Amino acid sequence: MNILVIGLGYFGESLALELARLGHDVLGVDTDMEVVQRNAPHLARAIEMDATSIEALHTLDIPSFDICIVGRGSNLEESVLITLNLRELNARYVISKALTDQQAKILERIGADQIVLPERHMGKRLAHMIGRTARTLDYMNIEGDYSIEEVTAPPEWWQRSLRDLQLPRRYGIQVLLIKSGDHYEALPSGESVIREGDVLIVFGREPGLSQFGE
Secondary structure, eight states: OEEEEEOOSHHHHHHHHHHHHTTOEEEEEESOHHHHHHHGGGSSEEEEOOTTOHHHHHTTOGGGOSEEEEOOOSOHHHHHHHHHHHHHTTOSOEEEEOSSHHHHHHHHHTTOSEEEOHHHHHHHHHHHHHTSOTTEEEEEEEETTEEEEEEEOOGGGTTEEHHHHTHHHHHSEEEEEEEETTEEEESOOTTOEEOTTOEEEEEEEHHHHHHHHO
């Protein structure tokens, strides 16, 4: 996709670089030339610009971007103005960063299609990972009580099939993928055998995942 990221601070920069790594065409915009020059070699384009100026944004052909991301959230006035500018220029889809619930509500009301609260999301994610054992490698909440976790297979699972382990019955979780070294097995069957060192991507409700992590 063709993606515009406005604001290359800690959040915007890491997001832009990861999107570029995943193969998307990313234009990074920031007011700090040093930041722009640092990111330029890794993005499709990076330019110095004050995105609070609608005249400046107009030169970027905003409708040509699949997604526009406002990564500046520390200054509410700037976030609001940039989001409004993008809407005025007929942006297809706007994602705006917010630091508080109040800021999120304001940005949503003025036209942001999606709001992200990175500090809150990261705090929640870390809390869930701390609440698990060392087997939990990553955690992502989906909706409500549902989550996806990346876990290392515990020793008591080694050399046993998924049918034998009965994970849906015991924990209410489903194995979506098994990573064995460089081999990936998506949607494994009941005959799939777990081996030492395997990493599993599992999906389920929070109570079952918590019990599994004990």
